[in-house]
Amino acid sequence: MRRAVLILTGLWMVFAVPAQAADQLREAPSPYLRLHATDPVDWRTWSDDVFEQARASGKPVLLSIGYLACHWCHVMQKESYANPDVAAFINAHFIPVIVDREARPDIDAYYQHAMANMGAATGWPLTVFLTPDRAPFWGGGYFPEPARGGMPAFSDILHAASVAYREDPGAVMRSARAAVEQLRALAQNQPGELTVQKAIDVGAYLAARLDPLQGGFGEGAKFPNVPALDLIWRTAIATSNTEQMDAVTQTLRHMVNGGLYDHVGGGFFRYTIDPAWAVPHFEKMLDTNAAMLGLMVEVWRETRDPLLERRIRETLAFLLDELLMPDGVFAAALDASSLTADNHLEEGAFYTWDPDKVRKLAEEDAEAFFQDFTIIALPDGPADGPGTLQRIDFEAGSPSEASLRVLDKLKAQRSNRSRPRRDDKVLVDWNAMAVQALAEAAAAFNDPKLFGIALKAYDGVLDTMVTPDGVWRGRFNGEPVGPSLIEDHAVTMDAALTLYEIKPVERLIDSAVDGLPLALAFEDETKGGFYHTRPDQDAPTQAQDRLKPRFDEPNPSANALMARVLAKLDYYRHRLQLRQKAQHTMNAFGGLADDPGAYRPAASILGLPLVMDDAVQVVIMADDPIGEGADTLRQTVLGTALGARLLLTMRPNDVLPDGHPAQYKEQIDGEPTAYVCRGTVCSLPVTTPADLRRTLLSMRGADFSTAPINRPQ
Numbered sequence: 001m002r003r004a005v006l007i008l009t010g011l012w013m014v015f016a017v018p019a020q021a022a023d024q025l026r027e028a029p030s031p032y033l034r035l036h037a038t039d040p041v042d043w044r045t046w047s048d049d050v051f052e053q054a055r056a057s058g059k060p061v062l063l064s065i066g067y068l069a070c071h072w073c074h075v076m077q078k079e080s081y082a083n084p085d086v087a088a089f090i091n092a093h094f095i096p097v098i099v100d101r102e103a104r105p106d107i108d109a110y111y112q113h114a115m116a117n118m119g120a121a122t123g124w125p126l127t128v129f130l131t132p133d134r135a136p137f138w139g140g141g142y143f144p145e146p147a148r149g150g151m152p153a154f155s156d157i158l159h160a161a162s163v164a165y166r167e168d169p170g171a172v173m174r175s176a177r178a179a180v181e182q183l184r185a186l187a188q189n190q191p192g193e194l195t196v197q198k199a200i201d202v203g204a205y206l207a208a209r210l211d212p213l214q215g216g217f218g219e220g221a222k223f224p225n226v227p228a229l230d231l232i233w234r235t236a237i238a239t240s241n242t243e244q245m246d247a248v249t250q251t252l253r254h255m256v257n258g259g260l261y262d263h264v265g266g267g268f269f270r271y272t273i274d275p276a277w278a279v280p281h282f283e284k285m286l287d288t289n290a291a292m293l294g295l296m297v298e299v300w301r302e303t304r305d306p307l308l309e310r311r312i313r314e315t316l317a318f319l320l321d322e323l324l325m326p327d328g329v330f331a332a333a334l335d336a337s338s339l340t341a342d343n344h345l346e347e348g349a350f351y352t353w354d355p356d357k358v359r360k361l362a363e364e365d366a367e368a369f370f371q372d373f374t375i376i377a378l379p380d381g382p383a384d385g386p387g388t389l390q391r392i393d394f395e396a397g398s399p400s401e402a403s404l405r406v407l408d409k410l411k412a413q414r415s416n417r418s419r420p421r422r423d424d425k426v427l428v429d430w431n432a433m434a435v436q437a438l439a440e441a442a443a444a445f446n447d448p449k450l451f452g453i454a455l456k457a458y459d460g461v462l463d464t465m466v467t468p469d470g471v472w473r474g475r476f477n478g479e480p481v482g483p484s485l486i487e488d489h490a491v492t493m494d495a496a497l498t499l500y501e502i503k504p505v506e507r508l509i510d511s512a513v514d515g516l517p518l519a520l521a522f523e524d525e526t527k528g529g530f531y532h533t534r535p536d537q538d539a540p541t542q543a544q545d546r547l548k549p550r551f552d553e554p555n556p557s558a559n560a561l562m563a564r565v566l567a568k569l570d571y572y573r574h575r576l577q578l579r580q581k582a583q584h585t586m587n588a589f590g591g592l593a594d595d596p597g598a599y600r601p602a603a604s605i606l607g608l609p610l611v612m613d614d615a616v617q618v619v620i621m622a623d624d625p626i627g628e629g630a631d632t633l634r635q636t637v638l639g640t641a642l643g644a645r646l647l648l649t650m651r652p653n654d655v656l657p658d659g660h661p662a663q664y665k666e667q668i669d670g671e672p673t674a675y676v677c678r679g680t681v682c683s684l685p686v687t688t689p690a691d692l693r694r695t696l697l698s699m700r701g702a703d704f705s706t707a708p709i710n711r712p713q
Helices: 002-026 031-035 048-057 071-081 084-093 105-118 154-167 169-187 196-208 226-239 242-257 286-303 306-323 355-372 401-414 428-444 448-465 486-502 506-520 558-573 576-588 590-594 608-612 628-638 689-700
Strands: 061-066 095-100 126-130 136-140 337-339 345-347 373-377 387-391 474-476 616-621 645-650 673-678
Touching: 002 031, 031 095, 048 061, 048 095, 061 071, 061 105, 071 084, 071 154, 071 345, 084 154, 105 126, 105 136, 105 169, 126 154, 136 154, 136 169, 154 169, 196 226, 196 242, 196 608, 226 242, 226 286, 226 608, 242 286, 242 306, 286 306, 286 428, 306 428, 355 373, 355 401, 428 448, 428 486, 428 628, 448 486, 486 506, 486 558, 486 628, 486 645, 506 558, 558 576, 558 608, 558 645, 576 590, 576 608, 616 628, 616 689, 628 645, 628 689, 673 689
Parallel strands: 061 095, 616 645
Antiparallel strands: 061 126, 126 136, 337 345, 373 387, 616 673
């Protein structure tokens, strides 16, 4: 009897784990994980218990990292994870774990770096084999099933990993130990002194490496690389370098006229697979569009380019029409894939166009339309088959009225297609990025309604992040997505300070101050800098080996954001210790300036001196800081490209801290009065928008790099 019970118990455990795993995925706060709930693979979600199971079973862990909008993640699911034979082998020889990289970018970043260090493929899906101690010993990106295109079959990869783990554990452990040792370097600082001149030099270095014909970086697939372009632009503004400005505007022209941009529905795809910006991967991400919106607004402030204004407004319409949720926050992404007319899931099916069908739909406007636009065939399709729209002349301005009529027809026709799935996760950091971008657009165009949308989204971010049950990275269907990370706190505080500059109401800056203790829980007080995770989180590494994010991946580094936030809070609330923390954080990674190979990925950190020591500081004194007079001067500031900006609106009797260059300045004749300062030098008082505009343009290009912003130490 007892033996029978033991047998039945063993059988229950064999069959219960898959059932429990499937239930776990079906109830997960992630559309991506729910998509895998029907796989025959016995997926688990990341937890300490999973690695205890691996240790007890003697099996390695198979880790798969992806996200809902990822086309090749869906391909690998269809080919391998939905394949009963492949799944059976995985279940027999591995403990399989699946992660949504948008919910857990800390896990993703750790293993992306591991694969890069091993010389393996990175990106998504990411496939990594781990020991029960979470150490990676082998892996790569997408693997086909069966083998093709010179790539081995995933079933062969699985077999090789299983055999190696079972029959050559010494080699596996050596590989795992080496990987962990290399990753520990990313937990260490790269100290050094950063200066304004170094930031300017990095900007010039990056500008010289932009593609002179097509814009952007590199000779293969092209990504927006917004932080690097932003650094080039801001150093160009600070030094009046028109060649650098032109290099950025040319890159933007190629991005907004090429296939990276959705000419029918607005908004940007994540990247193109070619150097000519022609053929994208078709996922549309909230963070990509927020970043591009912010950059376009900053450049438009200087150029007033009508085409750029059109793209800004179209991207805003995309965000508000396609990603804005009923409660005022934004969904994470739209899938790259959608169903075709014959019910097949195909990448880009929603966005690609057949030339003959477009010509027929355009009718009498066809000739004019095809003088403005061309259709670039997909690489794996016929030369005259469906493809992506892009402008013929990348230097051209807005398309003709005839072309705009055709685009409207295409949009109406496309509305009848099967729409891509939307990932309704609410991610704190991506939403905070969107808040900043919307707020800057609202300020540049003096659009109070748009500012109200940004403000509502910011309140939604706070409600998502901090609940009675904890501090979270996001939510899905009302459930928390995962523990907050340093970028969630950094971008949220930065968004609050941007809103405060535009509309100086105390509750906005108070919310940034209130968020500071939560962020400081991630700080390395001894050596400087901020860890990606808190020490008590279920991270992929031991607490003492936690990573400190220093690179833009692709969004600005959390350490760069934290240094900027701390410096701004010191400026607005006069807390010297925050300035010192900002300096400590910046210097913790200043050594990156000695490595030209780090300039592009570390652009946000290397550009910190522009804010810390060389920002254009504008102080507006007014009896009513949110009244019409102060607002008129503020709109002048917000409509001008300044490189790095610190904008403070205060009452005449408010006291500026010791060392502030405008400390003893006074209001003139009871009128709202502005002073423009850079370094230790301030302008004469100005009270009219025209005088303020002239002063801003004069001060922004002045050479005060040897006279940084000083506060008593």
